[in-house]
Amino acid sequence: MHAATVAEHGKLADLQVIGAAEELVAGARMVCLLNLQVTVKQRQTAARDQLSKAREAGDSDKIAAARRHCEAARAESDRASDEAIEEMFQITCAGTDRLDLIVDQSGRWQDAADAEFEAQLRAGQ
Numbered sequence: 401m402h403a404a405t406v407a408e409h410g411k412l413a414d415l416q417v418i419g420a421a422e423e424l425v426a427g428a429r430m431v432c433l434l435n436l437q438v439t440v441k442q443r444q445t446a447a448r449d450q451l452s453k454a455r456e457a458g459d460s461d462k463i464a465a466a467r468r469h470c471e472a473a474r475a476e477s478d479r480a481s482d483e484a485i486e487e488m489f490q491i492t493c494a495g496t497d498r499l500d501l502i503v504d505q506s507g508r509w510q511d512a513a514d515a516e517f518e519a520q521l522r523a524g525q
Contacts, residue, residue: 401516408509415505419498426491433484440477447473 447470454462 401512401519405509405512405516408505408512412502412505412509415498415502419502422498423495426495429491430488433488437481437484440473440480444470444473444477 447466451463451466451470454466
């Protein structure tokens with residue numbers, strides 16, 4: 401019985417170590433995705449500023465070019481944000497799945513420990 405408890409605890413420890421490493425990588429990726437979103441939003445803001453300056457200058461060629469640049473920056477921002485949000489969702493779901501594995505294994509370890517304890521009680525130890 402004790403060997404089963406130890407084995408289940410070993411499996412739990414392995415899942416916890418792997419889970420911690422995966423969470424570290426996931427957290428770093430989340431930061432990268434957030435930085436990407438900030439960067440594309442900054443480009444979009446800069447493009448809007450260029451459009452405002454072109455309008456103030458009144459040059460129709462510059463206005464048209466700045467408008468195209470602004471529209472491209474907005475499209476890039478929307479695409480990057482959508483992709484980042486989707487990946488963040490997947491990362492979050494993977495984290496939930498990892499937690500489920502750890503909770504399930506914790507239950508198996510506790511069940512083994514309970515069975516071992518009950519066997520010891522029945523044996524009079």
